[in-house]
Amino acid sequence: MTITAPQGFRAAGVKAGIKASGNPDLALVVNDGPLKAGAAVFTSNRVAAAPVHWSRQVVSDGRVDAVVLNSGGANACTGPQGFQNTHATAEKVADVLGISASDVVVCSTGLIGEHLPMDKILPGVEAAAAGLSEDGGSAAATAIMTTDSVAKEAVFTGTDAEGKTFTVGGIAKGAGMLAPGLATMLVVLTTDAQVPAEELDVVLRDATRVTFDRTDSDGCMSTNDTVVLLASGASDAIPSAEQLGAGVTQVCAELARKLIGDAEGASHDIAIRTFNAASERDAEVVGRSVARSNLFKTAIFGKDPNWGRVLSSVGTTDAVFEPDQLNVSMNGIQICRNGGIGDDRGLVDLESREVLVEIDLQAGDAEATIWTNDLTHDYVHENSAYSS
Amino acid sequence: MTITAPQGFRAAGVKAGIKASGNPDLALVVNDGPLKAGAAVFTSNRVAAAPVHWSRQVVSDGRVDAVVLNSGGANACTGPQGFQNTHATAEKVADVLGISASDVVVCSTGLIGEHLPMDKILPGVEAAAAGLSEDGGSAAATAIMTTDSVAKEAVFTGTDAEGKTFTVGGIAKGAGMLAPGLATMLVVLTTDAQVPAEELDVVLRDATRVTFDRTDSDGCMSTNDTVVLLASGASDAIPSAEQLGAGVTQVCAELARKLIGDAEGASHDIAIRTFNAASERDAEVVGRSVARSNLFKTAIFGKDPNWGRVLSSVGTTDAVFEPDQLNVSMNGIQICRNGGIGDDRGLVDLESREVLVEIDLQAGDAEATIWTNDLTHDYVHENSAYSS
The missing domain is CATH 3.10.20.340 (ArgJ beta chain, C-terminal domain)
Structure with missing residues (x-):
């Protein structure tokens, strides 16, 4: 059970060839609506990666149509070229999906200080778009892994005041650099609840404050931390902020617990x-x-x-x-x-x-x-x- | 060359039986004057050991006649009984040397949360007093070691405006818990310069600020850090604060460098x-x-x-x-x-x-x-x- 458990989402994870290991390394998550609300929280590190600078702008209007994520390279400390690479990735997603690049969140994870291989990334986006599926959440969870030993997923199902069902799903990666302000990681959360974007932002901040923000594996804060929450409104449910917040918090808590449980080299x-x-x-x-x-x-x-x-x-x-x-x-x-x-x-x-x-x-x-x-x-x- | 290089000091290091290993574990340093000035800086940790509480009082009047140091136990987090044990140790030193307990600085290092074996400490003080010698600095340096692999000593010789010679000597221990506010360790510094206690305090604080305070081996701050500087006035030299400060800073820098060079398990x-x-x-x-x-x-x-x-x-x-x-x-x-x-x-x-x-x-x-x-x-x- 994963980010495609809520209605209105498709996802994919593919082998783009970014990782030398040949493992899956590019994921795409698409919000098919009807609502396309999004909110996100990012690392508070002043040395933030290019995708963080880009994605902050994307979510500022409360609309997110898609999230593209790559492992195998952080695209941090890469200067103007790094920002251009993030922009080009978002444009490619926009092209193949017929949406606007300004509604595409980009996330990267891996080594700092190396340029992304765009000759692998761009074809990878095409392959991911071709592979989008309502069962693709687990493939996306696998494609964002770095030193993680297992893919991390969680899901919550609740009801609104009228008894209508809504679902919250989540995937996460992160095994080192888990620390302050925001535990270092990439997380995508989805829900089919009907919820305005401004409420989504409050719910997300409240949930991360008591979950990921209290996860501190090694005291080191990453340049790339991103937690993004997408709402499709594809269910009939209109939960209150409290009802949705409980679900999002539970999914965040479960993912945070899984991050700690898989932290690099840990035995306790x-x-x-x-x-x-x-x-x-x-x-x-x-x-x-x-x-x-x-x-x-x-x-x-x-x-x-x-x-x-x-x-x-x-x-x-x-x-x-x-x-x-x-x-x-x-x-x-x-x-x-x-x-x-x-x-x-x-x-x-x-x-x-x-x-x-x-x-x-x-x-x-x-x-x-x-x-x-x-x-x-x-x-x-x-x-x-x-x-x- | 060590803390007994300056004139007017005697020291000793003995095997009191505190350490299970049977290695030397009790040191005594005595200022024979004529001046008996002293200054000290201590850990800024709010959970300070009993000897730190005691010694803060001792140095507050600028007079220190002797320093007694034990390895094999930190006497930290040991409650009222721990403070009584520190007091009893100072009283024993006062008894055998014919001085006042209120002029005896006490330092301890080792495991936190265990009571000191006073049946070993008190006879150890007697043995150390009997062994005091003008060549005893190195024995004292050895007796304060915990996980240190080598004893750490340094010395500086300078002249005042009239060309008269003064000497600064120092010993240090510390190999882990080297961190903020004050690098975690015990340090005894001696000088035969003629210097008022209030100037000694300024010189010591200036020297530690740019040496031990900038030594951060593992980010962990101890409960027992103490750096004490004794002046005997046994030479003819009356250096300026700058002249003495340069010598004290050089000795502190050399000792700090030796602490880093011997830090637990380090390879760089x-x-x-x-x-x-x-x-x-x-x-x-x-x-x-x-x-x-x-x-x-x-x-x-x-x-x-x-x-x-x-x-x-x-x-x-x-x-x-x-x-x-x-x-x-x-x-x-x-x-x-x-x-x-x-x-x-x-x-x-x-x-x-x-x-x-x-x-x-x-x-x-x-x-x-x-x-x-x-x-x-x-x-x-x-x-x-x-x-x-």
Whole structure:
């Protein structure tokens, strides 16, 4: 179940020959309407890729007819030529589909600082257009993979106040550079709900704020992050913003969880829940500081409940707390109590892939959970040879 | 040449039995005067260890008679009992030396969240006092090592306006948790110059700001960082603040360089020089953002001049720059020019241990250099099994 589960969408994924491996590397998603609403959020990195600059303009009027995505090259830090290549890709999509290039979102992922092979991209767009299908969502999900080991898809079905059914679908890629502001990745979401573009934008921002924005695999922010949400209005359902928002958030949460579960070289998926915080922002800041501690992350890899590395990270933040009132639990064992030694650290079992770290700030009633991974030999291995 | 090179100091390092390995683990440094001035800077981590809380009080009056340091336990996150243990250690030093406990700086390093074995510490203080010697600096340097592979010492000799000689000596330990605000470590500096305590404080802060504060091995800030500077006034020299500052800065720079050179598991020492910045602060922020990128650090480990990972880190900062005006060189090859593709990345040679990354912001005339290390299999290995 994927982005073609909602009515009014076709998709394709093809082998354009961009990747040396010969794996699928170009995807196309088309919104057949009747509504052609679109919204997107992008990386907050100031060094943004050419497709991000292009697509920001495309979505600014709330209309998106198609999304073209390539793996095998980020088209970032490629100067004016890079922007021309993005433009040419959108024009090609517009040509073959009979739409306007200004309604075509472009996404790229791969190595930074290399030009895209346009002699592969443009024929690839033709092949993808020829292969568009109402069952093509999974092929698109596969074609956007880089170091992902599995394609990532999710779907949600809900009803509006009158009991009419709407569907939300999503695909995602991303396995490294998962970090702040927006977890580094490409995500396409679709829905057949009838929803105005301005409402779509609010729903998307609310959903990403509590899902992808709280996914921080390695603290590194990409130049290419894009999450785009398309609405076709092809169903009869007119859900409220709350009803649609619940669906979009659930799909985003499921995709974010799958990104963490497939992060490069990771052996543990770690949820850092900070509670009794003075504000949600404080809880986020504390969780993120721990999620970015290499010493904490290597300790979890070594199945070592080294809670001192949690406290030393919390201590670097400006969140409201008193050092002698901090409590920390790992997988249910409270190993730090009131800033000091708690239960026996030998009781903590870190054998399972999922790890829950709970930080009690004793400063209020807000909370937030940040998802991250451990830091492993395989992470170092995969990322030490990425471009070579 | 070490902390006992300046006149007026004795030191010792002994095996107190704190470390399971049986290696030396307790050091004592005594200022025999006639001047007994002292200044110190400490971690800015809000979760500070008991000895940091204690020693902040000790140095507040500008007088320090002795420094006692133990490895094998950080005495951090150990509650009221931890503070009592620090106090008892200072009292023991005071007893055996016939001085006041309120003039004894205490430093600890090792695992967080465990109580110190006071039945080993107190006899160790007696043994160290009995072993104090004017040649004892190197023994002290050895006794404060944790995962360091070598003892770290440095010395500087200068003259005042009248040609009279003064000496500055230093020892340091630290191999992981080297990071912001203050590179995580213990450092003792000595000088026989005649200098008032208030001037000593200014000299020390100026020196650490451009040396240890710009050393960021793994982005993790310790709970125990301490740099203490003692002046005995035992020479005839009365250097100006500039003359003394130059010596202290040189010793700090040499020790900081040795810390980076011995960082846990590192295979490259990386200098990130950011220049043409609008301010020194901007240059520091940009350098630190790159120094903390795990993707950049693993690329250097893999000898991969992946400059996209430099730009994507620079893009997360608020420094003054235009993305299309950034230049990046590695070991002299300008692989990124005006935010885009520069010279052939294949020309970059990353075989040597020392790597120089130069980032040209084209935004002003300030600059700063941050020192860091690559992220390696050995870093993950050493830190995944530290407390187990």
